[in-house]
Amino acid sequence: xxxxxxxxxxxxxxxxxxxxxxxxxxxxxxxxxxxxxxxxxxxxxxxxxxxxxxxxxxxxxxxxxxxxxxxxxxxxxxxxxxxxxxxxxxxxxxxxxxxxxxxxxxxxxxxxxx
Amino acid sequence: xxxxxxxxxxxxxxxxxxxxxxxxxxxxxxxxxxxxxxxxxxxxxxxxxxxxxxxxxxxxxxxxxxxxxxxxxxxxxxxxxxxxxxxxxxxxxxxxxxxxxxxxxxxxxxxxx
Numbered sequence: 001x002x003x004x005x006x007x008x009x010x011x012x013x014x015x016x017x018x019x020x021x022x023x024x025x026x027x028x029x030x031x032x033x034x035x036x037x038x039x040x041x042x043x044x045x046x047x048x049x050x051x052x053x054x055x056x057x058x059x060x061x062x063x064x065x066x067x068x069x070x071x072x073x074x075x076x077x078x079x080x081x082x083x084x085x086x087x088x089x090x091x092x093x094x095x096x097x098x099x100x101x102x103x104x105x106x107x108x109x110x111x112x113x114x
Numbered sequence: 115x116x117x118x119x120x121x122x123x124x125x126x127x128x129x130x131x132x133x134x135x136x137x138x139x140x141x142x143x144x145x146x147x148x149x150x151x152x153x154x155x156x157x158x159x160x161x162x163x164x165x166x167x168x169x170x171x172x173x174x175x176x177x178x179x180x181x182x183x184x185x186x187x188x189x190x191x192x193x194x195x196x197x198x199x200x201x202x203x204x205x206x207x208x209x210x211x212x213x214x215x216x217x218x219x220x221x222x223x224x225x226x227x
Contacts (some may be wrong), residue, residue: 016213043204043206045218049213049215051213066172070148088157089152092213095170097210099145099211100213100216101162102157102216104156105156106154106156
């Protein structure tokens with residue numbers, strides 16, 4: 001069983017729709033929870049990160065973490081064609097020496113249609 | 115330009131050949147990472163480095179060698195390339211600390227024939 005599970009999609013929605021992306025995880029040692037966005041043939045870019053259970057909002061994006069259920073979500077409101085990308089959840093654990101090791105989900109491919 | 119760069123961006127090689135992928139960052143980040151990205155597996159950590167001359171294995175290190183003689187460079191070498199190493203390789207860097215964002219390079223698309 002993978003430490004992080006994510007539905008690969010693809011997910012196709014009309015412009016303006018609310019999008020819900022989800023990941024589950026099994027490792028209780030994960031401390032930070034991130035969402036990366038990756039456009040085609042580009043490197044991933046950090047979209048949002050959270051530490052505690054609850055919601056964190058940034059513009060049209062809301063990240064939600066439920067540590068008791070080991071479940072994280074990303075909601076995109078009023079989705080736009082420019083949101084079409086692959087969304088990767090990532091969980092961090094502490095490395096010896098103080099850095100962070102990231103464990104990624106497989107990514108969900110999202111297409112927002114006009 | 116400031117940031118993190120990778121070279122080459124595309125590489126085709128043959129089975130058994132040695133290949134080196136380069137990564138360079140201008141932020142003086144202490145941590146650097148190499149990932150490979152494959153369909154169905156997402157990004158998987160190959161090796162990471164906490165500082166110059168300090169490296170450690172990640173999830174999938176077999177068949178790869180790394181070195182870090184300077185803080186800004188972190189080359190990844192495939193000593194004898196195999197078809198299973200066909201993938202997209204991403205380098206990343208971050209500062210040390212409880213949480214710091216990992217910044218990713220643009221990737222190298224490697225095909226092993």
